[in-house]
Amino acid sequence: SMKGRLCVQMFSFDQPFQSYQKDDFAKDFMKDPNVISNLRMISGDKWTVVGIPATSVTAEPVPCSVLSMTFFDRLTENNVVRESGHISKCFDEFCGEFTISDELRKMLLIDDSDNYCLYSDSEREEFLFRIFFHICLGGRFNQYEDEIQPYLDVTKQVYKDLIR
Incomplete structure (x- = not known):
């Protein structure tokens, strides 16, 4: 049941970024008009555009140190x-x-x-x-x-x- 339910989307960001700003970055990202109008999510069995800005966002750092x-x-x-x-x-x-x-x-x-x-x-x-x-x-x-x-x-x- 994963087929058709997984999607990778890529967005570009061209500003300076520091990890301590992750929550602000995530909040700004989820309020950006380009993201809101293009970011898709699965609702039931259909893909739909998010369409509304987030009211609150929390970002969690994911370690990526295991490479083998x-x-x-x-x-x-x-x-x-x-x-x-x-x-x-x-x-x-x-x-x-x-x-x-x-x-x-x-x-x-x-x-x-x-x-x-x-x-x-x-x-x-x-x-x-x-x-x-x-x-x-x-x-x-x-x-x-x-x-x-x-x-x-x-x-x-x-x-x-x-x-x-």
């Missing part, structure tokens, strides 16, 4: 993923709208699972981890992979496309 896919090697080192690349299965558990049938999703979603601590809170905030998280969980109608490599390949490609 070796970041995910610990999944294999800790048996979340087998040496063959197959994701280790587990008994079904439920977390919100997710049915968890493997150790990967359990590690991603359940904070008291045996493997949740493989990634610290600060590592989970990393841009690369966030992309991986969303790719692995998918949408409501996602059909999960049995092997890790497709998730890693798509994560790497999305990361490169967004950074570029």
Whole structure:
């Protein structure tokens, strides 16, 4: 259910910027007439233009210091993923709208699972981890992979496309 529900839009900014100004920048961005008339969002099953200025905005810095896919090697080192690349299965558990049938999703979603601590809170905030998280969980109608490599390949490609 991710197909047709993901969109990347790019806007240019040509003024000086300091990170301590992030909230003002985000607020000004969301009030800019060009952004308001072009920024799209999904509403139900249809894309629509935002069309109205934001009344309040909060910006959250996302660290982007992890640059290598070796970041995910610990999944294999800790048996979340087998040496063959197959994701280790587990008994079904439920977390919100997710049915968890493997150790990967359990590690991603359940904070008291045996493997949740493989990634610290600060590592989970990393841009690369966030992309991986969303790719692995998918949408409501996602059909999960049995092997890790497709998730890693798509994560790497999305990361490169967004950074570029």
